[in-house]
Amino acid sequence: DAGVTQSPTHLIKTRGQHVTLRCSPISGHKSVSWYQQVLGQGPQFIFQYYEKEERGRGNFPDRFSARQFPNYSSELNVNALLLGDSALYLCASSPSLLGDYEQYFGPGTRLTVT
Amino acid sequence: AQSVTQLDSQVPVFEEAPVELRCNYSSSVSVYLFWYVQYPNQGLQLLLKYLSGSTLVKGINGFEAEFNKSQTSFHLRKPSVHISDTAEYFCAVRPLGGGYQKVTFGTGTKLQVIP
Numbered sequence: 001d002a003g004v005t006q007s008p009t010h011l012i013k014t015r016g017q018h019v020t021l022r023c024s025p026i027s028g029h030k031s032v033s034w035y036q037q038v039l040g041q042g043p044q045f046i047f048q049y050y051e052k053e054e055r056g057r058g059n060f061p062d063r064f065s066a067r068q069f070p071n072y073s074s075e076l077n078v079n080a081l082l083l084g085d086s087a088l089y090l091c092a093s094s095p096s097l098l099g100d101y102e103q104y105f106g107p108g109t110r111l112t113v114t
Numbered sequence: 115a116q117s118v119t120q121l122d123s124q125v126p127v128f129e130e131a132p133v134e135l136r137c138n139y140s141s142s143v144s145v146y147l148f149w150y151v152q153y154p155n156q157g158l159q160l161l162l163k164y165l166s167g168s169t170l171v172k173g174i175n176g177f178e179a180e181f182n183k184s185q186t187s188f189h190l191r192k193p194s195v196h197i198s199d200t201a202e203y204f205c206a207v208r209p210l211g212g213g214y215q216k217v218t219f220g221t222g223t224k225l226q227v228i229p
Contacts, residue, residue: 040222043158044219045216048216103217
């Protein structure tokens with residue numbers, strides 16, 4: 001079975017632009033979470049979606065938004081990009097919202113803002 | 115809120131030597147505990163997890179970790195490392211319940227295996 005997939009793998013944007021990152025979860029997984037990993041740091045939680053609803057949000061500005069589609073894939077949108085948004089953006093999926101299910105991570109999208 | 119501390123940012127070790135990567139956490143509620151590995155330019159891969167039961171947890175690639183509730187620690191160990199273990203290792207916690215799966219990660223420990 002295919003794992004979590006993310007696109008694109010790399011992206012270069014200019015300050016002030018908008019970016020959309022995409023994630024396809026493992027088949028049968030209904031929950032998708034997004035994380036930001038700045039170079040030299042651990043991943044930071046941004047959002048979790050389950051059954052197309054936002055179920056959790058980390059400490060990120062409103063420039064960050066996301067949505068989940070009926071097929072459980074997800075998009076992360078970032079507006080008015082700043083240099084500090086340069087990071088590896090990781091998507092993780094899990095079968096459910098609660099319980100001891102682990103999260104499976106995709107390879108990430110490397111975003112560079114110049 | 116939860117926090118995770120990985121005191122060692124880098125750990126050099128010779129091939130075939132044992133290694134311990136330290137992790138301490140803070141939480142006002144019960145948590146699940148995880149160790150992830152990240153190879154260069156890749157995503158995170160789960161090494162092992164502690165949910166409940168035996169405090170000694172065995173994972174993939176010969177790694178194991180021991181949960182110590184009184185010391186709020188979850189140190190990762192391997193008796194004999196290989197060159198292929200060179201990677202960055204992240205300790206993480208997730209609260210039980212809470213309605214969603216916010217995972218809090220440490221800042222990571224880079225393991226460098228020296229031939």
